[in-house]
Amino acid sequence: MEDPIQVQVTNGLFIGDAYIVLQSINGKISGLNIVDNMFKGEGRNLNPIVELDGNFTRIDQVVIERNNVRRMSLKSTVGKLTVAGNGTKWVADFSSVLIFPDKISNFQYSFYVRGVPTENVVHAVTDVSKNMVVVESNKVVNAVVSVEVDQSSMVEEINHL
Template sequence: NDNAVTDTVIFSAAIGVMISGQANLLSGVHCYNKATGFGGTGIYLKLPGLTQNRIVNSYLDYTGIIAEDPVQLQISGTFFLGDAFILLKSISGVVKGVNIVDNMFSGSGNGIPIVQLDQSRKAFGDVDQVVVDRNSVNGMASRSTVAKGSVDGNGTSWTVDFNPVLLFPNLIKHVQYTLVADGFPVHALRNVSGNRVIVETNA
C-alpha cells in the first residue's frame, strides 16, 4: 500500500509490476518486459473489489494491463505500443469508478480492441461510474463507454448498432437523439437492448 513507482524501466520479466495493495501511484513507468503476445503482462492489478490505484504518464511497450474487478482505478496519459491493451478481468462481476481516458494506443492493424473484458468466470453485472473515452487509437479497435452514430433513409424505423464501439454488451443507460424529417412525424425511442438503438416514427 501507499507506494509510488516513478521513472522506472522494467525489462525481462513475465509480469512487470504486480500490485496487491491500494493507494499506489505508477508514473513514468516503462514496461518493456515479456510481450503480451508471448504471455507476458506489463502491470497486473490483483486486488479485486478495492483497487484504488493510479497509472499515469507511463509506457506499455508491447505488454498490457490486467485489472481484476477494478474499483476506483485511473489509467490516463499512457502510451500503449504494439497492440498492448487493457484487460478488465471479472472475478465477482464488479467494475466501478474506473477512468480510462486520454491514452494513446498504437497497433499493427489487426483490429485488437484497446480495452477488453474477461468474463469467463462471471459476467460483469455491477457496473457503475466507468468512463472509457477520449483515447487516441491507431491500428487497433477503439472501445468506449460513450458513442454516437447516425443513419438516414426512407422508412419508419431506424436502427444504429453501437456494438462495434461500446465496451459493455447490452448496457446503454442514456440516449439522446435528434430526428430530421420532412413534416412533423410523431417519433419515439423504442429499444436500446443489445446496444442497438431503435427509433420509430408514424410516417
C-alpha cells in the same frame, strides 16, 4: 486488472497492439477511468483497446472515452452515431463501440426530416437493447437520426432501460 475499483489510466501511450484487460473475479467494477490515452497497433488484427475477461454484473462509475487509436479497434462507454434514410425505422447499432454488452444507461436522440414533410411526423425511441437504439416514425420520411448513448451510471443508480 482484476475487478478494478477506483483506478485511473490516463495520458498513456500503448504501442505494439498493447491493450487493457478487465478481468471479472467477483463481477464488480467501480470507479474506473480509462481516458485520454493513445493506442497504436501493428494493424494485423485490429485488437480492441479494452477487452473484458468474464462477466461484470455490478458496474458503476466507469468512464472509458476520449482515447484515440491507430490500427486498433476503439472501445468506449459512450458513443455517437448518425443513421440516415427514407423509411419508418432507423437502427443505431453501437455494439462495435461499446465495451459492455447490452448496457445502455442513458441516451439522447435528434430527428431531422429532410425536405418539407406533407404531414406532422410522430417519432419515438421504441427499443433500447443489445447496445442498439431503435427510432420509429408513423410516416415514411427521409430523415437523419442522431443518437448519443452512455454506459456509465452512478453508485446504486437504477437503470430503467
